Amino acid sequence: MTxxxxxxxxxKTLLVEAKGLAKTYLVGDVRVxxxxxxxxxxAEGRFVAVTGASGSGKSTLLNLLGGxxxxxxxxxxxxGAVISAMGREDLARYRRSVAxxxxxxxxxxxxxxxxxxxxxxxxxxxxxxxxxxxxxxxxLGQVGLAHRARxxxxxxxxxxxxxxxxxxxxxxxxxLLLADExxxxxxSRTSREIVGLLxxxxxxxxxxxxxxxxxxxxxxxxxxxxxxxxDGRVVGTGDPS
Amino acid sequence: MRFTDAVDFxxxxxxxxxxxxxxxxxxxxxxxxxxxxxxxxxxxxQKNVTQAFKASDLFTTIMVLxxxxxxxxxxxDRQRPEAKERARPDAVLDDAAVAAVSRIPGVRxxxxxVSFPAMVGFEGPGEFRLVQVVPAAVAASSALKIKWGxxxxxxxxxxxxVSRAFLRRLGMTDPAAAVGRTIRLTSVSIDLSRLATxxxxxxxxxxxxxxxxxxxxxxILGVTEGAAFGGEVNMTESAVMIPPGPxxxxxxxxxxxxxxxxxxxxxxxGYSAATVKLASLRxxxxxxxxxxxxxxxxxxxxxxxxEITRAFYFMxxxxxxVGMIAIVVAALGIVNTMVMSILERYREIGVMKAVGAxxxxxxxxxxxxxxxxxxxxxxxxxxxxxxxxLLINRVIDLYLARQGMPSVAYFAFPFWIFLGAVGxxxxxxxxxxxxxxxxxxxxxxxxxxxxx
Numbered sequence: 089m090t091x092x093x094x095x096x097x098x099x100k101t102l103l104v105e106a107k108g109l110a111k112t113y114l115v116g117d118v119r120v121x122x123x124x125x126x127x128x129x130x131a132e133g134r135f136v137a138v139t140g141a142s143g144s145g146k147s148t149l150l151n152l153l154g155g156x157x158x159x160x161x162x163x164x165x166x167x168g169a170v171i172s173a174m175g176r177e178d179l180a181r182y183r184r185s186v187a188x189x190x191x192x193x194x195x196x197x198x199x200x201x202x203x204x205x206x207x208x209x210x211x212x213x214x215x216x217x218x219x220x221x222x223x224x225x226x227x228l229g230q231v232g233l234a235h236r237a238r239x240x241x242x243x244x245x246x247x248x249x250x251x252x253x254x255x256x257x258x259x260x261x262x263x264l265l266l267a268d269e270x271x272x273x274x275x276s277r278t279s280r281e282i283v284g285l286l287x288x289x290x291x292x293x294x295x296x297x298x299x300x301x302x303x304x305x306x307x308x309x310x311x312x313x314x315x316x317x318x319d320g321r322v323v324g325t326g327d328p329s
Numbered sequence: 330m331r332f333t334d335a336v337d338f339x340x341x342x343x344x345x346x347x348x349x350x351x352x353x354x355x356x357x358x359x360x361x362x363x364x365x366x367x368x369x370x371x372x373x374x375q376k377n378v379t380q381a382f383k384a385s386d387l388f389t390t391i392m393v394l395x396x397x398x399x400x401x402x403x404x405x406d407r408q409r410p411e412a413k414e415r416a417r418p419d420a421v422l423d424d425a426a427v428a429a430v431s432r433i434p435g436v437r438x439x440x441x442x443v444s445f446p447a448m449v450g451f452e453g454p455g456e457f458r459l460v461q462v463v464p465a466a467v468a469a470s471s472a473l474k475i476k477w478g479x480x481x482x483x484x485x486x487x488x489x490x491v492s493r494a495f496l497r498r499l500g501m502t503d504p505a506a507a508v509g510r511t512i513r514l515t516s517v518s519i520d521l522s523r524l525a526t527x528x529x530x531x532x533x534x535x536x537x538x539x540x541x542x543x544x545x546x547x548x549i550l551g552v553t554e555g556a557a558f559g560g561e562v563n564m565t566e567s568a569v570m571i572p573p574g575p576x577x578x579x580x581x582x583x584x585x586x587x588x589x590x591x592x593x594x595x596x597x598x599g600y601s602a603a604t605v606k607l608a609s610l611r612x613x614x615x616x617x618x619x620x621x622x623x624x625x626x627x628x629x630x631x632x633x634x635x636e637i638t639r640a641f642y643f644m645x646x647x648x649x650x651v652g653m654i655a656i657v658v659a660a661l662g663i664v665n666t667m668v669m670s671i672l673e674r675y676r677e678i679g680v681m682k683a684v685g686a687x688x689x690x691x692x693x694x695x696x697x698x699x700x701x702x703x704x705x706x707x708x709x710x711x712x713x714x715x716x717x718x719l720l721i722n723r724v725i726d727l728y729l730a731r732q733g734m735p736s737v738a739y740f741a742f743p744f745w746i747f748l749g750a751v752g753x754x755x756x757x758x759x760x761x762x763x764x765x766x767x768x769x770x771x772x773x774x775x776x777x778x779x780x781x
Contacts, residue, residue, distance in 0.1 A: 151775050154683075156682075156683060156774045156775050156778075157774075157775050176687070176688055177687055177688070177689075180682070180685055180686065180687035180688070180690075181685070181687070183682070183683060183684065183685045184684070184685025184686075185685070189683055189684075191778065195676070195679075195680045195683065195778060196680075197677055197680055197681075199341070199345055199677075208680075208681065208684050209684040209685050211330060211331075211334050212330050212681070212684065212685045212686045212687070212690055213685065214330060214331055216331075217334075256684060257684075259684075260685070
């Protein structure tokens, strides 16, 4: 069976293009295919939702697109660069400056304040202290958390923590924002706020967003397109409606 | 990532785990402390011995031995071949020979080494000692460190110079009080004329023994400080010294060892040794050559100095090796702490990688962490080593003071010991950080972010 290929908004410039993407894990002696040949094309400035049951390969796809993992087969091109062929050093640079990521469990560093968490990518980018302080404070302001800058993650609500994570993902001005179940640990009201924040960034800055989620309501409300995964394959694409 | 940021990261992480950082750094501190005091002790020994030698003129001293005699400390295989060749067995070391040696250019003074056995003490039998006959010129020179009283002014002045350590043996703690007191020398002599008429009857009747004891009394003119370190290294710092004048009037055995009996040639015995003091070390070779041409063997401590230095290098190495054991244990402690730290911060490492930290960034953070432990431990170790050395020195001084000995610095701390110790501590801890740092850099962010 030939995997289906989805082309989102073919009239626009492609930012992300994945071909024949496969990822196989070895669990003991058994080979488990998390992704079994996925083709994906995302045009610049789109908000794409990836849905599917747990174990369908959504997170694996996002980790590959975010340069956290490398595919067993297939290629990934982001903004013309073939990231599937990159070495560790180049992948680190890609994660630092091209793709920002947020996660279900926020993944903030607990020992650091909100401001310091946002500073983290700027530190690895080699920015000078005063400059990155200024930029981190500005980013926290953009997500509405200027007044919480000195608080540690444990002192913030789930929604606030995810906002800090969004600000951190935006720190180095990425072209692509990858969100892995960003509302999985949040109540429905906060979930709506967070996805609304991502949609706003997509709308106002033309930031391309790929979000893994299984909350149909939110997806239908905010996403331009939906990609449905089952057992590591794309089983459907199209308009949310 | 900037250098200062990597340092900030490392310090922040160490501050967060204060107790563990303190304990790990303490391991380094103890190791470096042990190493510092060991090396300081080795250096102190070397300094003391070298200084004692220099201060006692031993480097500018040549010992002259009659032909055929073995130089002291003699491994005959290691002797200079020319020394054997030139020493003539028929050369007798008598007054004329000593006078001739003293006329060699570069010789400051030359005198025969004469000593005789005697019992020396205030009351009672006293202690057995070899009494050294030392000319007034030598006694007055810097070679003899007289701290209380004075040296005898002339070769025939009646009086002796004793060492402080010997006074102690006799139960006298205050050397100043000893000056002017009378000390008794009891010598033994054999009347050869009686020996000839010796018969059993005279032995049983007593009184006719050829062995006679004679007691003489002399005022103590001066007391020497004596070498506190390494014992009485110089023969001019013997227990009891007497000028040649009174010495010649004392009836005594004409020899101090059986070797003297073998040295007799045609009835001429000569001296068993003579001491030559040079004006400067530069004249050593020239003077030695002249003395050898006269048919005598020579022995100069300056020649042995290289060997002494080598012995000290060896001692340094042994001491350093002992100190190294503690360092190795400390290094293992660092590796342990750092590996633990990786496991605890597994998720944090994943987060840092997810937001763009390179393998190199992660490595640097962990490297600086172990380096900082090493630096702190090394600096504290220097202080510890220094303090413990001072304490040990203090305790030994207290003990020595009770024995009436002057205090000695047993540890030497040249500047480079501290610099070297801190540098070494940092180096060892960086080496200990290699494996943990590489392991941290290899953390898979996908796995780490799933980690709880």
